[in-house]
Amino acid sequence: MSDEREKYKNVAYYPGCALEGTGHAYNKSTKAIGKALDLGLEEVKNWNCCGAMEVKNIDPKLQTYLSSRVMSIASNEMDHDVVMAPCNGCYHNLKKAEYELENDQEAVEVVDQISNKAGHETYKAGEIETIHALDWIKKAVGEEELEKKIKGGLKGLKVANYYGCMYTRPRNIYPEKDQGEGSESTLKPHYMDDLLAVAGADNVEFPLKTACCGGAHTLSDSDTSTKLVLNILMAAEASGAEVIATECPTCHTGLEMHQIRAEKMFGKKTNVKIVYFTQLLGMALGLSKRKVGLQENISDSYALMKEKGIA
Amino acid sequence: MPIHEKSLIRPENIKTHDELVIDGIDVSGHWSTFIESRVISDYNEALQEEISALPGGENIHRCFQCGSCTNSCTVNALNSEFNPRHWIYLIRLGMEEELLRDKDILWQCVSCNKCTYACPRDVAPEGVMKAASHWLELKGHTPKSPSTLFDTVFTDQVMETGLIEESRTIRGFFGLTNQSLTQGWLIEMVKRMIRHLPIEMLMKMGLATILRPKTKNWDAARDAMREYTAEQHALHAKALKLDQVTPKENN
Structure with missing residues (x-):
């Protein structure tokens, strides 16, 4: 068990483009909890964009190449066995590339051809394991150890855990999920629930854990995205949640942006706050609100946390 | 009513007659509603082949019309006209004219992958939506969405x-x-x-x-990707016969 834990204590870290921009608070709080839990994060050197949804739409194999380059550097140039990506999009794409390179000979050839021309080693399936920030805390620390390090905790804060689309779908790129006890579920994910429960949150029964926020069309079909986000916000409020905990910069920014848009365009005001799960976990570990970048969120949860006496 | 007969009951195909007697039987009014008979002769026999030649459309031939995609669809819940199962059916049959009725909403798929998750035949309907959207654009039926x-x-x-x-x-x-x-x-x-x-x-x-x-030292990767993309575009154009000029036009 401890060997298994050791494997995840020092991992390659792939923040991705969003965490350098709108998702900076996610980046900050992820690094902060890593430090507080004595975990090592070594940023992937000279990384590139994973291709996101957009490059996949133009050509799926280009996206496979872009993601494979990140894994190639982490594995071949930095000698890591594990790469951690906190962004659902990056995580999904690295996993998808892994699946394609395992199962599609054509993809293998295209990636090899571009990698050779680009002048770096071709990534081969199985060289590295991609994990999400949730897996990271689960595997490197675990609930038992985490509980010992909680200082102050979340004091019964009512939380709706929102996982989004890309963390669980499609199922074929996540062969380690749905494998019985201890593994993550694709239908009703619970890793975030588990960690925040240990941190002292009161998780509400939230039916839209894996609903879509419309992130793919947040700017190209904004009304659709606003309607989808409004569903999520209203369902969270109806479930009694004070905050929605997120694990993806696109979902997070989408919820924040369309909460404002729903108010301005449709006259529908919701009060539920939107917070990264890493920010909640950080505050439960005794880090200050500033240390986890709480004031950097568009959704202003500062007063709520103060009132609750959290961090 | 089976989904492929949806077009039969559009308002313009429904006929009622204020006064009509056929073979001595009164068939007037609402109780004797008729459906206009129609003959379909404008099948595009290449439609499925063309769409499956574009990225994402590869597995469309596997569909057995169970409807799990539409049933789980995020966008369908907002707009019932958004119907992946129906479009896959039309594409497989080559009913291009029917498909074109929905050309302005087909691109609205949000790629949540609920359909691909639910599909028992690995059709990957999300990919089919992307392939069909690109097909509409490449063929000039719609501007770029x-x-x-x-x-x-x-x-x-x-x-x-x-x-x-x-x-x-x-x-x-x-x-x-x-x-x-x-x-x-x-x-x-x-x-x-x-x-x-x-x-x-x-x-x-x-x-x-x-x-x-x-990203540092990116130029070689950029050039390799550009080269690959150009090759793919040429292949797609060929599959959709966009590169062929008919002899008539040529003369």
């Missing part, structure tokens, strides 16, 4: 620099689609965003728009 424009701006930037600098992507997309950067909700969001943002973060974001961050 806002989604495709966004994908293009984004992909160009990744190919050029290896990275995405969000404000550049947003400015590029809004410029291309003639959207204002001073819409009320957008201003409100930026106001709330910068309210508590630390000065160093603002400086960093400001500098990024000027300095344009780039």
Whole structure:
């Protein structure tokens, strides 16, 4: 068990483009909890964009190449066995590339051809394991150890855990999920629930854990995205949640942006706050609100946390 | 009613007669509603082949019309006209005219992958939606959708620099689609965003728009990807017969 834990204590870290921009608070709080839990994060050197949804739409194999380059550097140039990506999009794409390179000979050839021309080693399936920030805390620390390090905790804060689309779908790129006890579920994910429960949150029964926020069309079909986000916000409020905990910069920014848009365009005001799960976990570990970048969120949860006496 | 007969009961195909007697039997009024008979002769026999030649459409032939995709669809819940099962059926049969009725909403798939999750035949309907949207654009049935424009701006930037600098992507997309950067909700969001943002973060974001961050030694990767993309575009054009000029036009 401890060997298994050791494997995840020092991992390659792939923040991705969003965490350098709108998702900076996610980046900050992820690094902060890593430090507080004595975990090592070594940023992937000279990384590139994973291709996101957009490059996949133009050509799926280009996206496979872009993601494979990140894994190639982490594995071949930095000698890591594990790469951690906190962004659902990056995580999904690295996993998808892994699946394609395992199962599609054509993809293998295209990636090899571009990698050779680009002048770096071709990534081969199985060289590295991609994990999400949730897996990271689960595997490197675990609930038992985490509980010992909680200082102050979340004091019964009512939380709706929102996982989004890309963390669980499609199922074929996540062969380690749905494998019985201890593994993550694709239908009703619970890793975030588990960690925040240990941190002292009161998780509400939230039916839209894996609903879509419309992130793919947040700017190209904004009304659709606003309607989808409004569903999520209203369902969270109806479930009694004070905050929605997120694990993806696109979902997070989408919820924040369309909460404002729903108010301005449709006259529908919701009060539920939107917070990264890493920010909640950080505050439960005794880090200050500033240390986890709480004031950097568009959704202003500062007063709520103060009132609750959290961090 | 089976989904493929949907077109039969469109209002224009429904006939009632105020006074009609056939062979001495009174068939007047609502109780004797007729459906206009019709003959379909304009099948596009290449439709399935063409769409399956585009990325994402490869597995469309596997569909056995169970309807799990539409049943689980995020967009269908907002607009019942958005019906992946129906479109897959039309494509497989070659009913191009029927498909074109929905050409302006087909691109609205949000890629949540609920359909692909639910599909028992590994059709990957999300991919089919992308392939069909691209088919509509390549064939000139629709202009490039806002989604495709966004994908293009984004992909160009990744190919050029290896990275995405969000404000550049947003400015590029809004410029291309003639959207204002001073819409009320957008201003409100930026106001709330910068309210508590630390000065160093603002400086960093400001500098990024000027300095344009780039992955180092990216040029070779850029060129290799451009080359690959050009090859693929040529293949797609060939599969859709966009490269052929008919002899008649040639003369």
